[in-house]
Amino acid sequence: MNALKTMLALYQGKVEQKDKEWHQKVQALTALREQLLEEQGVERRRCKEEAQQWHREKSKMLELFSSRLDLLNSHQASTLQELQMARQEVGKVQEMLIAAQEQRQEAAEEGDSPENNEESGNPAACSEQELPLEGANARLEELKESLYQREREITELLGEEGSPILPPPCATLLPVLIQKAHAICLTVPEARTHLQQMIEENQASLLQARDKLEQFKKTREDQIPTEEETANPTELSALEEAVVEGEVIQMALNYIRTGGIPVKRECDAVEAEAEGVKTVGQQLLGLQDQLKQVKEENKKVIENYTTERTLRKKFYNMVEDMKGKIRVFCRIRPVNRAEAAQGGVVVVEKLDDYSVAVETPRGLREFQFDRVFSTESSQEELFQDTHRMIQSAIDGFNVCIFAYGQTGSGKTFTMVGDKEYRSPGIMPRAFTAMFDIIKDNSTRFDCKVSAYMLELYNDQLQDLLVGQAGEGPATQAPPHAPPRRVEIKRNRKGVVFAQGAETKQATSAPELLALFQQACANRHISSTKMNSESSRSHLIMGIMVESRNLTNGSVSCGKLSLVDLAGSERAAKTGAKDHQLKEANSINKSLSALGDVISALSSELPHVPYRNSKLTQVMQDSLGGNAKTLMIVNISPSQYNMDETLTSLIYATRVKAITNHAQRNLESKEIAALKEVILKLKSGQTVEEEEV
Numbered sequence: 001m002n003a004l005k006t007m008l009a010l011y012q013g014k015v016e017q018k019d020k021e022w023h024q025k026v027q028a029l030t031a032l033r034e035q036l037l038e039e040q041g042v043e044r045r046r047c048k049e050e051a052q053q054w055h056r057e058k059s060k061m062l063e064l065f066s067s068r069l070d071l072l073n074s075h076q077a078s079t080l081q082e083l084q085m086a087r088q089e090v091g092k093v094q095e096m097l098i099a100a101q102e103q104r105q106e107a108a109e110e111g112d113s114p115e116n117n118e119e120s121g122n123p124a125a126c127s128e129q130e131l132p133l134e135g136a137n138a139r140l141e142e143l144k145e146s147l148y149q150r151e152r153e154i155t156e157l158l159g160e161e162g163s164p165i166l167p168p169p170c171a172t173l174l175p176v177l178i179q180k181a182h183a184i185c186l187t188v189p190e191a192r193t194h195l196q197q198m199i200e201e202n203q204a205s206l207l208q209a210r211d212k213l214e215q216f217k218k219t220r221e222d223q224i225p226t227e228e229e230t231a232n233p234t235e236l237s238a239l240e241e242a243v244v245e246g247e248v249i250q251m252a253l254n255y256i257r258t259g260g261i262p263v264k265r266e267c268d269a270v271e272a273e274a275e276g277v278k279t280v281g282q283q284l285l286g287l288q289d290q291l292k293q294v295k296e297e298n299k300k301v302i303e304n305y306t307t308e309r310t311l312r313k314k315f316y317n318m319v320e321d322m323k324g325k326i327r328v329f330c331r332i333r334p335v336n337r338a339e340a341a342q343g344g345v346v347v348v349e350k351l352d353d354y355s356v357a358v359e360t361p362r363g364l365r366e367f368q369f370d371r372v373f374s375t376e377s378s379q380e381e382l383f384q385d386t387h388r389m390i391q392s393a394i395d396g397f398n399v400c401i402f403a404y405g406q407t408g409s410g411k412t413f414t415m416v417g418d419k420e421y422r423s424p425g426i427m428p429r430a431f432t433a434m435f436d437i438i439k440d441n442s443t444r445f446d447c448k449v450s451a452y453m454l455e456l457y458n459d460q461l462q463d464l465l466v467g468q469a470g471e472g473p474a475t476q477a478p479p480h481a482p483p484r485r486v487e488i489k490r491n492r493k494g495v496v497f498a499q500g501a502e503t504k505q506a507t508s509a510p511e512l513l514a515l516f517q518q519a520c521a522n523r524h525i526s527s528t529k530m531n532s533e534s535s536r537s538h539l540i541m542g543i544m545v546e547s548r549n550l551t552n553g554s555v556s557c558g559k560l561s562l563v564d565l566a567g568s569e570r571a572a573k574t575g576a577k578d579h580q581l582k583e584a585n586s587i588n589k590s591l592s593a594l595g596d597v598i599s600a601l602s603s604e605l606p607h608v609p610y611r612n613s614k615l616t617q618v619m620q621d622s623l624g625g626n627a628k629t630l631m632i633v634n635i636s637p638s639q640y641n642m643d644e645t646l647t648s649l650i651y652a653t654r655v656k657a658i659t660n661h662a663q664r665n666l667e668s669k670e671i672a673a674l675k676e677v678i679l680k681l682k683s684g685q686t687v688e689e690e691e692v
C-alpha cells in the first residue's frame, strides 16, 4: 500500500509538473498568438497605407502623363496650324511674284516701260532682272513642297493618337506593383485566398472567351459572311479583345502569386511604346526647328522681295523723271476733329514709300506715286525731296510745285505751313534754301531774285503785292487809280508770265518771306464746315532768278512757281451759301477745267483746252509745257472723305502720265548784253556806242 501510495504521489507530482509545463506552454502560445495578431494588424495597416500611397502615386503619375499627352497633342496641332499659316504666307508671296512678273511682261509688251531693256538695246539686263524673281519663285516652290510634306507628317502623327500610348515609367512601375502585391499575399492569408479565387475565376472566363472565339471563327469559316458582317467586324474583334484581356490578367495574377518579375520581352513592349513617345517628341522638335528655319527663309524672301519691289519703283520713278514725266507726291494728313466725330474710320494706308492703298467697298485700290508721305511725315521730310527743284530754278529751269486736293486735305499746310510758322511748309523753306544756294555760289554767280504773287479769286486774277489795305513792302495803290489789269502771257520759249503784275526784288530770305506774308494777308480765306481757314482762291507765286556766270558772262533765267490751289468742295458737305457758294462754284469750275487739261494731256489728245480757264492758262507751262513740275496730292485718311480721296488719287495718277519738256533758259553774254540795250532803249535811256 505504501509502495502504491509513493508511486501515486510520484505520478501525481509528475502530472502536476506536466500540467504546469502545459499551462506555461499554453500561456506562451497565447502570448505569441496575441503578439502575432498584433503584428498582423500592424502589417495589415502598413500594407493598406502602402497600397493607398501607391494608388495615390499611380493616379498622380497617370494625371501627369495624360496632361503631357494633352500638351503633346496641342503642340502638334499648333505646329500644324503654324505650318498651314507658313504655307499660306508662301502662297501670298508667290502670288505677288506672279503679279509682278505679269506686270513686267505687260510693260515689256507695251514697249514703253523703263524696264524694257530690249528696246534700249540691253536684253541681257532684262533677263538679269528676271533672274532673282525666277530664283525666288523656285525657292518658294521648294519651301511650299517641304511645308506640305511636314504638314502631312504631323497630320499622320495626330491621327495615330487614337491608340493609347503608355507613358515610359509604366515599365518600371509594373514589376514593383507585382512584387508588392505578392508580399501582401504572403503575409495576409485572406489575400492569398482571394488571389486564388481570382485566378480560378479568370481561368474560367478565359476558357469561355477562347471557346466563344473558336466557335465564332468556325461558324464564320462554314458560312459565307453577309455584306453587313464583312462591313462590321466588331463582334470578332470584341471576342479577340476579351481573350487578350483574360490572358493579360492571367499573366499578372500568376506573377503576383509566384512573385516572379515580368520578363524583359513584356517590359520591352511597354518600353517600346515609351520609346515611341520619345521619337514622336524628337520628331516634333526637329520639325519645329525646320519650321523655324523655313519661316526665317520665308521672311528673308519676303524682305528681299519688298526691297526689290521698292528699288524697282524707285528706279522706275527716276527713269520717268528723266523722261520728263511730272513727279507726283502723295501726302496723307492726320484724321481731323470733324472726321473723328463721324467715327474716324481710316481707309487709307501707306504701303511703302511709293504706294498707297484705299479700302473701298469694292475692295482695296492701290496707287503708285514718286513718293508717299504718311500722317507722321514731317514738313522737313517732305521738303528734303523737293530741295533739288529749287536748285533747278537757280540753274535756269522753269520749275513748278503745286498742291492739289479736296478742301481741308492739307494743301496750305503743305505749301505754306501753319499760321505761326512753327511748322513752315514748302514755300518759306524754299526761300531759305534758294538764298542758301545763291550764297554758296556767290563767288561764281551773281543772282537777282524777284517775285510776284497773285490770287485767282472768282475767276479774276488779283495782284496780292498791290494790297488794297496793305502796308510795308506791298505797294499801296493810289486811291482813285483804276485796278491794274493782270494778264497771263507766254514768252517765245513758252514760259508763262503775269503781265501787269507788281514784281518785287528780294535780296535775302527774310525779305522774300516778309513780301510773301504781306501778300498772304490779302488772300481770301474764310471758315467753312470742312476747314476753319479755307482758302477761297488759288495762290500763285512766281520767283524769278536771274543768274549771271561771273566767269563767262552767260545769263540764265529760271522761274520757280509755287501754287496753293483752292480745294474742290461739295456744297452739301461744306455748308456753303450765298457768296461762299459762288466762290465754291468758281473754284470747282476752274478745277474741272484743270481736270480736262490733265485728261487731254494724259490721253495725248491733239487739242489741250488750256484756254478754258485762267487757272489752266497760269499752269500751261507746268502741265505739258517746259517746266520741271512736282504735284503734291493731299488726301484725307478717313472713310468720311473716301470718294473725294479716290477722285484726287485718280487725277494724280493721270498727272503722272504727262510728259513735260524742260529746257534751260540760258543766254550767251552777247545776247544778254543786247537784251539789256533793248530794255534801256525801250525805257527812253541813252545807250553808249561801246555798249552795242
Ligand SMILES: Nc1ncnc2c1ncn2[C@@H]1O[C@H](COP(=O)(O)OP(=O)(O)OP(=O)(O)O)[C@@H](O)[C@H]1O
Pocket (backbone or CB within 6 Å): 332, 333, 334, 336, 375, 405, 406, 407, 408, 409, 410, 411, 412, 413, 414, 418, 531, 533, 534, 535, 536, 565, 566, 567, 568, 634
Ligand atoms: N500733315 C498735316 N499734319 C498736321 N495737320 C495738318 C496736316 N495737313 C493738314 N493739317 C491741318 O488740317 C487743317 C486743314 O488744312 P489746310 O488748310 O492746309 O487744308 P487745305 O487743303 O488747304 O484746305 P482748303 O482747300 O479748304 O484751303 C489745318 O488745320 C491744318 O493745320
